[in-house]
Amino acid sequence: MNALRRLSDAYFAPAPARWLGLVRLLVGSYAVIQVLRRTPRLVSFARFDPAGFRPVGLVSMLDAPLPPALTFAQPYAAAAVGALFAAGAFYRVSGPLFALLFTWVMAYRCSWGMVFHTESLVALHLGILALSPAASALSLDARGVSEPPPDARFGWPLRLLAVVTVLTYFVSAVSKLKTNGVGWAEGELLRNYVAFDALRKVELGAFHSPIGTALLRFPALFAPMAAGALALELFAPLALVHRYAARIWITAMWAFHMGVWAVMGIGFAYPLTGFAFLGFVQWLDPRSREP
Amino acid sequence: MLRSLELVAWRERNASQQLRAMAMERTRERTRTHVIGATVGIGVVLAVLSPVLVSGPDSFPISSFPMFAHVRASPMGTITHALAVSADGRRRPIPPELVANSSSLQALVTLQATVARGPAALATLCAGIAERARLDARFAGSRDVVIETATYDAVAYFDGDVEPTTREEHVRCPLPRDPR
Numbered sequence A: 001m002n003a004l005r006r007l008s009d010a011y012f013a014p015a016p017a018r019w020l021g022l023v024r025l026l027v028g029s030y031a032v033i034q035v036l037r038r039t040p041r042l043v044s045f046a047r048f049d050p051a052g053f054r055p056v057g058l059v060s061m062l063d064a065p066l067p068p069a070l071t072f073a074q075p076y077a078a079a080a081v082g083a084l085f086a087a088g089a090f091y092r093v094s095g096p097l098f099a100l101l102f103t104w105v106m107a108y109r110c111s112w113g114m115v116f117h118t119e120s121l122v123a124l125h126l127g128i129l130a131l132s133p134a135a136s137a138l139s140l141d142a143r144g145v146s147e148p149p150p151d152a153r154f155g156w157p158l159r160l161l162a163v164v165t166v167l168t169y170f171v172s173a174v175s176k177l178k179t180n181g182v183g184w185a186e187g188e189l190l191r192n193y194v195a196f197d198a199l200r201k202v203e204l205g206a207f208h209s210p211i212g213t214a215l216l217r218f219p220a221l222f223a224p225m226a227a228g229a230l231a232l233e234l235f236a237p238l239a240l241v242h243r244y245a246a247r248i249w250i251t252a253m254w255a256f257h258m259g260v261w262a263v264m265g266i267g268f269a270y271p272l273t274g275f276a277f278l279g280f281v282q283w284l285d286p287r288s289r290e291p
Numbered sequence B: 001m002l003r004s005l006e007l008v009a010w011r012e013r014n015a016s017q018q019l020r021a022m023a024m025e026r027t028r029e030r031t032r033t034h035v036i037g038a039t040v041g042i043g044v045v046l047a048v049l050s051p052v053l054v055s056g057p058d059s060f061p062i063s064s065f066p067m068f069a070h071v072r073a074s075p076m077g078t079i080t081h082a083l084a085v086s087a088d089g090r091r092r093p094i095p096p097e098l099v100a101n102s103s104s105l106q107a108l109v110t111l112q113a114t115v116a117r118g119p120a121a122l123a124t125l126c127a128g129i130a131e132r133a134r135l136d137a138r139f140a141g142s143r144d145v146v147i148e149t150a151t152y153d154a155v156a157y158f159d160g161d162v163e164p165t166t167r168e169e170h171v172r173c174p175l176p177r178d179p180r
Helices: A002-011 A017-037 A039-047 A057-061 A068-087 A091-109 A120-130 A152-186 A188-203 A210-215 A219-234 A236-240 A243-264 A275-284 B002-053 B104-117 B119-134
Strands: B076-086 B091-093 B142-153 B166-174
Touching: A002 A152, A002 B002, A017 A039, A017 A068, A017 A091, A017 A120, A017 A152, A017 A275, A039 A068, A039 A091, A057 A091, A068 A091, A091 A120, A120 A152, A120 A275, A120 B002, A152 A188, A152 A219, A152 A236, A152 A243, A152 A275, A152 B002, A188 A210, A188 A219, A188 A243, A188 B076, A188 B104, A188 B142, A210 A243, A219 A236, A219 A243, A236 A243, A243 A275, B076 B104, B076 B119, B104 B119, B104 B142, B119 B142, B119 B166
Parallel strands: none
Antiparallel strands: B076 B091, B076 B142, B142 B166
16 A cells, blocks of 8 residues: 555656646647658558558548548648647647547558557657646646646646656567567577668668668677667666656667667657657756655 | 624634635545546556557557567568569669658558459559659669569678579569650
8 A cells, every 4th residue: 555655646746737738839749740741651542552451540440541532631630730739729629639630640551551650659648648737838728827836637647658658668578578588689680670671671762771781790789789679678667766767768768769760770750859758857857856 | 892703703714614615626626636647547558558468450559569579580581572674674673652652661561462462453553653653764764663572681682692582573564655
């Protein structure tokens, strides 16, 4: 019961409304930019063979692809509502609606035979923000209204954002261990992945990273890389224990993603921009006294 | 005097009732926050962990994130790709944006899925790729579009061994000449 009480106290510790508002603004803006950036790919599905439609997630409710007009319209509709979300305008509606539209649009992108994971965490974060009073400060809805005092209702969404971030990495580590056991950390698998990814890109006429292909000549490097990556993912939940652990883990995870970008040319923009770690905002504040 | 005392007592009772009402309201708010926070928290955590607890197909946004979890014990890898072939036999990869969209992964799965659907689907895709490649100056000297599946040693490939160990051509279609 003592542990449960401590967990509850940590989860429901008060936070300033402006922290949650800032996270809403940043995550919402990031999500809108991603929708707009991917619009050429998102509208390209209008000319795909309908036989290739393999709906996932929310899109599973469809038996057939959307008509071209809706395929074209959906990213723009999502971006428009997303702008309201980021600005904190009509948030009671724009909050849940944008979380839903973003998830829909990105699930539609994943419904043609290939599930992309770069925006999964964004969708989860938007869902949490949509269910929280994230427009109580730093928003159009709150203009002219004095900021409410720090409260638990502004704190638990931030904690949950951080929890979900570390859990996604933890789940990824478990996936690796389930299919390959601890042998994943020996390096050979990672080397094969790097080689195959580069081969695929060359033979499909896409850009590949010359750094990755150069490293293939040094097999011994892949064991520490693989072991380090697996450890960072598997022990990610420890970042929730103390603010110093959080700072070390975030720095290491950012470096890990820089490494993936350099070696494989695969950029996970959400963690690379730091936005994936905004749930830790109170712990990243050097003035924070939270343990 | 008595009336003043009664007034003071009434005011004190009123103030104390107001304080009690405010305290009760704060308690209700606190309880509401805890119920919502706990419900959303437990629900989201269970959802994110569900792929670990229950096996199922990959999805979005709930996923087991299997990007690097598939078994790849050997460097041998099979690629289905579209190539532009010139009259002298030179083969050049057709980029993803002319096959599907700018994602190489999407192009790969589109090609693989079309192979699985058979000759009619392959012919349609091949013709579509050829039409788009016709407008691309990079393929001005190419004569045909070929969709094939080839197996390579991915590590040896980058040591110079670029020839596939196996190659299977699925469809070939002409690249229309640009009338200009």
